[in-house]
Amino acid sequence: xxxxxxxxxxxxxxxxxxxxxxxxxxxxxxxxxxxxxxxxxxxxxxxxxxxxxxxxxxxxxxxxxxxxxxxxxxxxxxxxxxxxxxxxxxxxxxxxxxxxxxxxxxxxxxxxxxxxxxxxxxxxxxxxxxxxxxxxxxxxxxxxxxxxxxxxxxxxxxxxxxxxxxxxxxxxxxxxxxxxxxxxxxxxxxxxxxxxxxxxxxxxxxxxxxxxxxxxxxxxxxxxxxxxxxxxxxxxxxxxxxxxxxxxxxxxxxxxxxxxxxxxxxxxxxxxxxxxxxxxxxxxxxxxxxxxxxxxxxxxxxxxxxxxxxxxxxxxxxxxxxxxxxxxxxxxxxxxxxxxxxxxxxxxxxxxxxxxxxxxxxxxxx
Amino acid sequence: xxxxxxxxxxxxxxxxxxxxxxxxxxxxxxxxxxxxxxxxxxxxxxxxxxxxxxxxxxxxxxxxxxxxxxxxxxxxxxxxxxxxxxxxxxxxxxxxxxxxxxxxxxxxxxxxxxxxxxxxxxxxxxxxxxxxxxxxxxxxxxxxxxxxxxxxxxxxxxxxxxxxxxxxxxxxxxxxxxxxxxxxxxxxxxxxxxxxxxxxxxxxxxxxxxxxxxxxxxxxxxxxxxxxxxxxxxxxxxxxxxxxxxxxxxxxxxxxxxxxxxxxxxxxxxxxxxxxxxxxxxxxxxxxxxxxxxxxxxxxxxxxxxxxxxxxxxxxxxxxxxxxxxxx
Numbered sequence: 001x002x003x004x005x006x007x008x009x010x011x012x013x014x015x016x017x018x019x020x021x022x023x024x025x026x027x028x029x030x031x032x033x034x035x036x037x038x039x040x041x042x043x044x045x046x047x048x049x050x051x052x053x054x055x056x057x058x059x060x061x062x063x064x065x066x067x068x069x070x071x072x073x074x075x076x077x078x079x080x081x082x083x084x085x086x087x088x089x090x091x092x093x094x095x096x097x098x099x100x101x102x103x104x105x106x107x108x109x110x111x112x113x114x115x116x117x118x119x120x121x122x123x124x125x126x127x128x129x130x131x132x133x134x135x136x137x138x139x140x141x142x143x144x145x146x147x148x149x150x151x152x153x154x155x156x157x158x159x160x161x162x163x164x165x166x167x168x169x170x171x172x173x174x175x176x177x178x179x180x181x182x183x184x185x186x187x188x189x190x191x192x193x194x195x196x197x198x199x200x201x202x203x204x205x206x207x208x209x210x211x212x213x214x215x216x217x218x219x220x221x222x223x224x225x226x227x228x229x230x231x232x233x234x235x236x237x238x239x240x241x242x243x244x245x246x247x248x249x250x251x252x253x254x255x256x257x258x259x260x261x262x263x264x265x266x267x268x269x270x271x272x273x274x275x276x277x278x279x280x281x282x283x284x285x286x287x288x289x290x291x292x293x294x295x296x297x298x299x300x301x302x303x304x305x306x307x308x309x310x311x312x313x314x315x316x317x318x319x320x321x322x323x324x325x326x327x328x329x330x331x332x333x334x335x336x337x338x339x340x341x342x343x344x345x346x347x348x349x350x351x352x353x354x355x356x357x358x359x360x361x362x363x364x365x366x
Numbered sequence: 367x368x369x370x371x372x373x374x375x376x377x378x379x380x381x382x383x384x385x386x387x388x389x390x391x392x393x394x395x396x397x398x399x400x401x402x403x404x405x406x407x408x409x410x411x412x413x414x415x416x417x418x419x420x421x422x423x424x425x426x427x428x429x430x431x432x433x434x435x436x437x438x439x440x441x442x443x444x445x446x447x448x449x450x451x452x453x454x455x456x457x458x459x460x461x462x463x464x465x466x467x468x469x470x471x472x473x474x475x476x477x478x479x480x481x482x483x484x485x486x487x488x489x490x491x492x493x494x495x496x497x498x499x500x501x502x503x504x505x506x507x508x509x510x511x512x513x514x515x516x517x518x519x520x521x522x523x524x525x526x527x528x529x530x531x532x533x534x535x536x537x538x539x540x541x542x543x544x545x546x547x548x549x550x551x552x553x554x555x556x557x558x559x560x561x562x563x564x565x566x567x568x569x570x571x572x573x574x575x576x577x578x579x580x581x582x583x584x585x586x587x588x589x590x591x592x593x594x595x596x597x598x599x600x601x602x603x604x605x606x607x608x609x610x611x612x613x614x615x616x617x618x619x620x621x622x623x624x625x626x627x628x629x630x631x632x633x634x635x636x637x638x639x640x641x642x643x644x645x646x647x648x649x650x651x652x653x654x655x656x657x658x659x660x661x662x663x664x665x666x667x668x669x670x671x672x673x674x675x676x677x678x679x680x681x682x683x684x685x686x687x688x689x690x691x692x693x694x
Contacts, residue, residue, distance in 0.1 A: 059593060061592060061593060108499070128594065129593040133586065138587055151594050151595075154596060155595065189682050207594065
C-alpha cells in the first residue's frame with residue numbers, strides 16, 4: 001500500500017453536453033495523473049485547458065447538467081482505497097447515431113446521490129480544497145472562525161466547541177494571520193483578500209486532509225500578496241508535507257512549490273515530469289507548447305534576451321470540436337515536413353523521454 | 367443574538383420608525399384630499415331617501431360639528447389622531463378605533479393564516495425546483511400552483527363556496543362569526559385557503575424564492591461548503607431562504623390586505639376589509655381614514671420587520687454607520 005500513489009487518475013474524461021450543439025464539450029479528455037504521498041504536483045496550462053474541471057471532478061463538484069465523467073480516480077487514504085467514480089456511468093444513457101451522440105439522458109438525482117455517497121467519507125476530510133478569489137469563497141454571513149471550527153468539528157476528533165475553537169485559533173496562527181483572536185470573530189468582508197486566503201488555507205488544513213487541492217490559490221490577489229501566499233504554502237509544505245495538487249497559471253509559484261509538473265492542453269496532459277526538467281527553458285526533449293508557455297512568462301530574463309514578450313500564437317482549441325491529430329498542431333511552430341502528416345491526423349501518445357519525464361509529441365516519439 | 371448585534375438593529379428601528387411617521391403623514395394627507403375630491407359625502411348618505419336639500423345637509427353638518435373647509439377638517443382630524451383619537455364613525459356613531467380593533471383581529475387571523483398557507487405551498491415547490499431544476503415531479507405542481515394563483519380571488523372564492531359548501535357540504539354557508547366558538551376555526555379554513563392559494567401570491571413567492579435560492583446555490587461559498595463536506599443548507603439558509611422569505615412576505619402585505627377586502631366580502635367575514643368596503647360605500651370619512659392609517663401602518667411594519675431581519679442577519683449591513691447609505 002505504501003508504494004501505491006495516494007491519488008491515481010486514469011483516463012479521466014469530463015464532458016458537458018451542449019444541447020444546442022448536440023455535442024459534448026470535452027473539458028477534460030483523457031487525463032492520466034498520479035500523486036504520491038507528500039508530493040506536490042503542479043498543473044499548468046491556459047484557461048480552458050481543463051485544469052480546474054479536473055480538480056472539481058476529483059471532488060465531485062462538477063456542476064450539474066447532463067455531463068459525463070468517466071475513467072477511474074483511485075484515492076487511497078486511511079488504508080482504504082476509494083474509487084471516486086465508482087458506478088457513476090450507470091446513471092447516464094447515450095443515444096448514438098453514426099458515431100455521434102445525439103441524445104443524452106441522465107438520471108440526475110440518482111447520479112447526485114451516488115456522488116454524494118462516494119464523496120461523503122472523503123470530501124473535506126481526506127481531500128480539502130483551496131479556491132481562487134478567497135473573498136467569495138468564504139461565507140459572508142458567518143464569522144471566519146466559525147467556518148474553520150465547523151471543518152474541525154466535522155472532520156477531526158475535536159468535537160466539543162471549546163476544543164475546536166482552540167484548534168481553529170491554532171490554525172489561524174499557523175497560517176500567520178495577524179491577531180488571530182480578532183480575526184476569529186471577524187466576518188469575511190472585514191478581511192483583506194490575502195487574509196481571506198490565509199483563512200481558507202487554515203480551514204482546509206484544519207480538517208487534517210491527506211490531499212490538498214489548490215485551484216489557482218493566488219489568482220485574484222495583489223502581486224505582493226501572491227508571493228506571500230506562495231511563501232506560506234512553501235512553509236506549510238516543508239512543515240506538513242501534505243500531498244498537493246496545485247493548479248496555477250503562475251509558473252513561478254509552480255516552480256517554487258511543485259515536485260512534478262503536468263502541462264495540460266486541450267483537456268489532456270501533454271507533458272509530465274519532474275519540475276526542474278519540465279520548467280527548464282532550454283531542456284531539449286520537450287513539448288512545443290511547454291516551450292512556448294515558458295517563453296511567454298514575463299521575466300527579466302525573457303525581456304532582456306529578446307527585448308519583447310512572446311505570446312503563444314493562436315487560440316485554445318474548441319472543446320466541442322477537438323482536432324483529430326495533435327491538439328496543438330494548429331499553433332505549433334516546430335512541425336517539420338517529416339511529421340506533418342502524423343501531427344495533423346494522429347494524436348501522439350505520452351512517451352517517456354527521460355526517466356519520469358513524459359511528452360506527448362511526435363518530435364519526441366522518434 | 368449577541369448584544370453587540372443589537373445596536374445596529376435599534377439604529378435601523380429608529381430610522382425606520384421616523385420614516386414611517388413621515389410616510390403615514392403623507393398617506394393621510396393624500397387620502398384625505400382624494401376623499402374630498404371624490405363624488406359623494408357622508409351627509410347625503412345619512413340623509414339617503416330624504417331628497418337632501420342644501421339646508422338639510424348643512425343642518426347635519428352643524429349637528430355633527432364638522433368644519434366647513436377641508437383643510438380645517440384635516441388639521442382637526444390630525445390633531446385628534448395625534449392624541450390617539452381616531453374619531454367616531456358617522457354611520458354608527460361608535461369610536462372608529464375600537465371598531466377597527468374588533469374587526470382587525472379577525473382580519474389579522476385571516477391574513478396570517480393565508481400567509482402560512484401560501485408559504486406551506488410555495489416553499490416546498492421553490493426548494494425542490496431550485497435544487498433539482500424542472501423535474502417530471504415538480505413541473506406539474508409548479509404549473510398548477512401558477513395556474514391556481516392566477517385565478518381572481520373573488521371567482522375562486524365563489525367556486526370554493528359552491529363546491530365545498532353547496533355541493534359537498536363540508537363547510538357551512540354561514541360565516542365564521544355565527545358558528546359556535548369551538549368550531550369557528552374549521553369554518554375559517556375555507557376563506558384562509560382561498561386567500562392563501564389565490565391572489566397571485568403563491569406564484570410570486572415560488573418564483574422569487576427559487577431565483578434567490580438558485581443564485582445563492584451558485585455562489586462560491588456554497589461550493590466551499592460542499593468542498594469541506596459541510597451542510598449546504600446550513601450555509602445557504604440565511605441568504606438563500608431567510609432574507610428572501612422576509613423580503614417577499616413584506617412586499618406582499620399590501621396585496622394580501624387587498625385580497626382580504628374581497629375575500630371578506632365573498633365569505634361574509636367580519637373583518638377590516640369588509641368594514642373598509644362598507645365605510646367606502648357610506649362615505650364614512652373617519653372610518654375610511656382610520657382603516658387607511660392602520661393598513662398603512664401594517665404595510666410599514668412588514669417592511670420594518672424585513673429591514674430588521676436583514677440587518678440582524680447580514681454582518682455587512684449591521685456594521686454600516688449612521689449616514690453611510692443603506693443601499694445594498
